[in-house]
Amino acid sequence: MKxxxxxxxxxxxxxxxYPQKRSASLPLLHIVQEEQGHISDEAIEWIAEKLQxxxxxxxxxxxxxxxxxxxxxxxxxxxxxxTLSCALNGAYKVCDSLQKEFKCGLNEVSPxxxxxxEFVECLASCGxxxxxxxxxxxxxxxxxxxxxEIVGRVRNGQN
Amino acid sequence: MPVQERRIILKHVxxxxxxxxxxxxxxxGGYEVLRKALQSKPEELCQEVMKSGLRGRGGAGFxxxxxxxxxxxxxxxxxxxxxxxxESEPGTFKDRQIIHKDPHQLIEGIMVSCFAIQAKQAYIYIxxxxxxxxxxLEKALDEARAKNFVGDNILGSxxxxxxxxxxxxxxxxxxxxxxxxxxxxxxxxxxxxxxPFFPAVLGLYQCPTAVNNVETLxxxxxxxxxxxxxxxxxxxxxxxxxxxxxxxxxxxxPGYYEFECxxxxxxxxxxxxxxxxxxxxxxxxxxxxxxxxxVLKAGERYKGKTKDGKEFEWGIRDIPLDFDSxxxxxxxxxxxxIIVMDDSTDMxxxxxxxxxxxxxxxxxxxxxxxxxxxxxxxxSSRMSHGQARREDADLLESVAGQxxxxxxxxxxxxxAWPTQSFVDKFRDEFLAKADKSATPEATEPKRAAVPLI
Numbered sequence: 001m002k003x004x005x006x007x008x009x010x011x012x013x014x015x016x017x018y019p020q021k022r023s024a025s026l027p028l029l030h031i032v033q034e035e036q037g038h039i040s041d042e043a044i045e046w047i048a049e050k051l052q053x054x055x056x057x058x059x060x061x062x063x064x065x066x067x068x069x070x071x072x073x074x075x076x077x078x079x080x081x082x083t084l085s086c087a088l089n090g091a092y093k094v095c096d097s098l099q100k101e102f103k104c105g106l107n108e109v110s111p112x113x114x115x116x117x118e119f120v121e122c123l124a125s126c127g128x129x130x131x132x133x134x135x136x137x138x139x140x141x142x143x144x145x146x147x148x149e150i151v152g153r154v155r156n157g158q159n
Numbered sequence: 160m161p162v163q164e165r166r167i168i169l170k171h172v173x174x175x176x177x178x179x180x181x182x183x184x185x186x187x188g189g190y191e192v193l194r195k196a197l198q199s200k201p202e203e204l205c206q207e208v209m210k211s212g213l214r215g216r217g218g219a220g221f222x223x224x225x226x227x228x229x230x231x232x233x234x235x236x237x238x239x240x241x242x243x244x245x246e247s248e249p250g251t252f253k254d255r256q257i258i259h260k261d262p263h264q265l266i267e268g269i270m271v272s273c274f275a276i277q278a279k280q281a282y283i284y285i286x287x288x289x290x291x292x293x294x295x296l297e298k299a300l301d302e303a304r305a306k307n308f309v310g311d312n313i314l315g316s317x318x319x320x321x322x323x324x325x326x327x328x329x330x331x332x333x334x335x336x337x338x339x340x341x342x343x344x345x346x347x348x349x350x351x352x353x354x355p356f357f358p359a360v361l362g363l364y365q366c367p368t369a370v371n372n373v374e375t376l377x378x379x380x381x382x383x384x385x386x387x388x389x390x391x392x393x394x395x396x397x398x399x400x401x402x403x404x405x406x407x408x409x410x411x412x413p414g415y416y417e418f419e420c421x422x423x424x425x426x427x428x429x430x431x432x433x434x435x436x437x438x439x440x441x442x443x444x445x446x447x448x449x450x451x452x453x454v455l456k457a458g459e460r461y462k463g464k465t466k467d468g469k470e471f472e473w474g475i476r477d478i479p480l481d482f483d484s485x486x487x488x489x490x491x492x493x494x495x496x497i498i499v500m501d502d503s504t505d506m507x508x509x510x511x512x513x514x515x516x517x518x519x520x521x522x523x524x525x526x527x528x529x530x531x532x533x534x535x536x537x538x539s540s541r542m543s544h545g546q547a548r549r550e551d552a553d554l555l556e557s558v559a560g561q562x563x564x565x566x567x568x569x570x571x572x573x574x575a576w577p578t579q580s581f582v583d584k585f586r587d588e589f590l591a592k593a594d595k596s597a598t599p600e601a602t603e604p605k606r607a608a609v610p611l612i
Binding site: 017020023029051057060064067079083088120123124125126128133137 | 246247248249250251252254255280286287288289290291323325326327328329330331342343344345346347348364405406407408409413414415446450496498500504509512513515516519520522
């Protein structure tokens with residue numbers, strides 16, 4: 001499978017951290033998804049073989065754990081928290097207006113390919129809700145101004 | 160007198176000059192406790208933890224010393240320590256602060272604990288949604304290994320132990336210790352049945368394993384530092400040490416605050432520490448220990464006898480914030496995640512929100528929970544979409560009543576308790592929803608103007 005040489009090395013190092021190879025399945029899925037954007041059939045078979053498992057052993061993880069995906073997403077990944085504390089402070093409104101801005105529903109790639117919005121469960125930052133993860137970065141206390149900022153950053157390709 | 164925080168775990172967190180690198184930690188006396196611990200006998204360290212009365216900070220509040228006592232030391236198999244950093248209980252965001260702002264404190268706590276139980280290897284299972292936290296921990300571990308605080312022959316003591324950071328991938332059930340172990344073994348995180356799979360005997364790779372919360376492991380460092388006896392004098396008997404309270408919802412100053420156990424009441428926390436409710440609003444309800452715990456209703460009275468035989472009668476604001484008091488009030492202090500709701504909150508919508516969470520997170524292994532959490536979600540969601548019926552309150556209670564106690568893990572209780580307590584305490588709102596739904600304009604499903612769900 002096409003992975004950078006560095007990633008191949010990293011994968012071997014990660015496998016060596018565990019007394020049983022199978023333990024490396026979540027870490028490998030993370031590494032492959034980070035490089036390829038999603039988990040393809042080829043990736044499932046490759047990881048299974050690498051860990052001396054059957055492909056079903058990997059597929060059943062991909063279908064269970066919410067963070068793994070079978071399809072590509074937009075250039076940016078926006079995960080808005082849906083759970084109670086954020087909802088009490090307006091998370092539904094935030095998520096609605098983001099979907100309208102980018103003209104897309106949840107879990108879809110926006111028509112311009114800019115973003116995929118997910119409405120996820122608790123991100124464990126309840127005191128500063130509503131919160132969202134823009135790729136790996138936590139954005140807190142999202143109000144209308146911050147919503148506009150997020151939209152601007154995604155559109156302009158800023159980090 | 161205004162109530163004062165007592166910061167032990169969060170002592171340096173948010174100090175302007177405090178950074179996450181090793182040099183800063185060492186300047187603040189870092190790894191001195193590990194040095195001291197390595198010169199003691201492991202059994203003595205375990206005894207100190209026992210003496211301290213430390214109770215787990217993850218949610219169940221079980222004695223940490225006891226948990227370590229149960230470890231099967233005679234099996235000849237290696238012992239593992241897992242730090243449960245899968246913080247996912249809605250309303251809780253304390254471990255996030257430690258991991259992101261003081262990672263070395265956690266690493267020191269883990270290493271002291273590892274030495275005490277003579278663990279061969281430690282794992283930090285960190286939730287997938289903390290990518291930055293995982294990177295920070297990796298970096299901190301590299302620094303600690305370079306200075307020989309982690310790894311082989313630690314500080315020349317002859318004791319070796321390494322820590323591996325393992326990322327989860329978005330599943331709440333991985334916070335359940337046996338589910339976590341399955342996940343760490345590379346499987347779906349289906350919790351194991353107990354007995355026989357008590358982690359202390361048959362844990363990771365079927366070896367004896369201690370699974371401790373982030374805050375608990377940090378506390379171990381302070382127990383060893385000041386001695387179990389001294390630690391046990393902080394807080395109240397059987398509720399020792401401090402607790403980090405995560406406050407969210409309808410208060411002016413939500414956030415994380417550390418207090419001695421039982422030092423303040425719910426009222427002091429909300430009105431003095433958190434700046435009170437929003438102007439013109441009244442308190443309606445509080446979920447006191449993460450969203451799984453039973454809701455408390457403003458206006459309720461809690462009567463009973465404390466363990467030492469004293470009679471008490473509390474209002475919601477009078478409840479002291481410790482493990483035992485919350486239990487006598489009919490709920491649990493859980494993970495310390497306190498969600499405050501004022502009188503603008505529609506309790507049916509709030510429950511619908513909570514139910515949607517549990518329906519999404521049920522692992523699906525046990526039928527009562529898999530089916531029950533989905534049905535509770537469908538019913539409460541329908542109710543909040545203008546299609547409530549008068550019989551729904553009873554129906555919800557009936558479904559919830561068939562989950563708790565019939566599942567492999569405590570998720571069954573976690574998803575049933577919110578429904579049971581919301582419907583029981585706010586029944587009039589659930590019925591009123593039905594009466595409103597019965598009017599002609601409510602025949603079409605429609606969402607509230609600012610829906611919670």
